[in-house]
Amino acid sequence: GENVEQHPSTLSVQEGDSAVIKCTYSDSASNYFPWYKQELGKGPQLIIDIRSNVGEKKDQRIAVTLNKTAKHFSLHITETQPEDSAVYFCAQWGSSGGSYIPTFGRGTSLIVHP
Amino acid sequence: GAGVSQSPRYKVAKRGQDVALRCDPISGHVSLFWYQQALGQGPEFLTYFQNEAQLDKSGLPSDRFFAERPEGSVSTLKIQRTQQEDSAVYLCASSLGGSSNQPQHFGDGTRLSIL
Numbered sequence: 001g002e003n004v005e006q007h008p009s010t011l012s013v014q015e016g017d018s019a020v021i022k023c024t025y026s027d028s029a030s031n032y033f034p035w036y037k038q039e040l041g042k043g044p045q046l047i048i049d050i051r052s053n054v055g056e057k058k059d060q061r062i063a064v065t066l067n068k069t070a071k072h073f074s075l076h077i078t079e080t081q082p083e084d085s086a087v088y089f090c091a092q093w094g095s096s097g098g099s100y101i102p103t104f105g106r107g108t109s110l111i112v113h114p
Numbered sequence: 115g116a117g118v119s120q121s122p123r124y125k126v127a128k129r130g131q132d133v134a135l136r137c138d139p140i141s142g143h144v145s146l147f148w149y150q151q152a153l154g155q156g157p158e159f160l161t162y163f164q165n166e167a168q169l170d171k172s173g174l175p176s177d178r179f180f181a182e183r184p185e186g187s188v189s190t191l192k193i194q195r196t197q198q199e200d201s202a203v204y205l206c207a208s209s210l211g212g213s214s215n216q217p218q219h220f221g222d223g224t225r226l227s228i229l
Contacts, residue, residue, distance in 0.1 A: 006156075032215030043118070043205055043220030044157065051215075089156050093215040099170045100215055102147075104156030 006090050006105025014113050019080055021108045024072040027094035033066060033073045036089045038107075044089060048075070080112045116140070118221035120206050126227045127196050135191045135224045139208030146189050147218065148181055149205040157205055163189060164212050196228045 005024045013019050023033075031052040036044035050057045050064045050073065057064050063076040073092075077084060090105040119138040127133050139146050145164055149157035150173075160179065161171040165186040174181070178196075183189040193200055203225050207218040 034217070036220075041222065043207075043222045045220070046217050049217060091156075096170070097172055099162075101159045101162070101170060101173070102218075103159070106156050107154070 004090060004092055004103050004105045006108060008108060009106065010109045010111070012111045012113065013080055015080060015082060017080055019075075019077045019084070019110055019112075021075045021088055021090070021110075022072060023074070023090035023092070023105050024070075025092045025094070025103075026071065027092065028068075028071070030092045030094040031100070032093040033064070034091050034102075035064060035075045036091065036104075038087045038089060047088075077110075080110075082112050082114050085110055085112045118206055118208055118219050120204075120221035120224050122224060123222065124225050124227075126229065128229050129196060129198060131196055132192065132194045133196055133226065135193075135204050135226070137189045137191070137206030137208075137221060139187065139189070139206070140210075140219055141187075143208035143210050143219075144186075144212040145209045145216065146183055147207045147209075148189070148191050149207065150175075151203040151205055151223070153202075160191070193226075196226075198228050201226055201228045 003026050034049035037047045038044045061078045066073040087107045089107050091102045093100045121136045147162040148160040151157045159173040161181050163183040178194045180192045203223040205223045207220045209216040209218045
């Protein structure tokens with residue numbers, strides 16, 4: 001299947017700092033890049049997504065940037081709060097045998113210290 | 115409105131037993147996906163349905179895994195002759211449209227433990 005590399009695996013920040021998580025992918029036909037937040041014992045929750053015809057998207061404290069040439073996309077969280085602590089996953093939708101299916105990164109555990 | 119509901123939340127089975135996991139998607143959602151999430155990993159795609167049609171099952175690990183969605187709403191993932199390596203959280207997600215790359219809504223999963 002297609003590969004998605006996600007870094008870092010763990011990110012520890014102080015409340016109020018910014019956090020950046022980066023993912024790289026290999027399928028040049030990928031066209032949709034969502035980010036999910038997963039809290040313990042819960043399913044992933046979509047927090048922001050971007051499509052391949054857009055370079056950046058913002059929603060309050062959260063932003064996603066996409067560089068199609070370099071095949072990477074990043075999640076930016078500003079003014080972090082303790083409730084932002086969770087595991088974050090990137091995903092990319094790429095072609096697989098005629099259909100588009102998602103491949104997820106391995107996750108980043110974000111810890112925001114009060 | 116209700117989100118995606120999965121049952122049971124926890125399932126413990128002995129190796130060799132068959133198990134069935136249920137997913138109730140959001141009403142009216144056309145697409146339904148199943149994922150397997152091992153501890154400390156991201157979800158891995160298993161299969162997906164558009165209404166009652168299973169359009170892709172390339173992620174199913176073996177022929178012991180079987181999924182169905184006979185009336186285009188509720189779906190069941192069945193695992194026959196379970197093995198210890200089947201222990202994982204099984205997630206279901208649904209999306210409104212029939213095309214791919216649409217926002218997905220996940221359930222909270224079924225945690226399967228094989229003894």
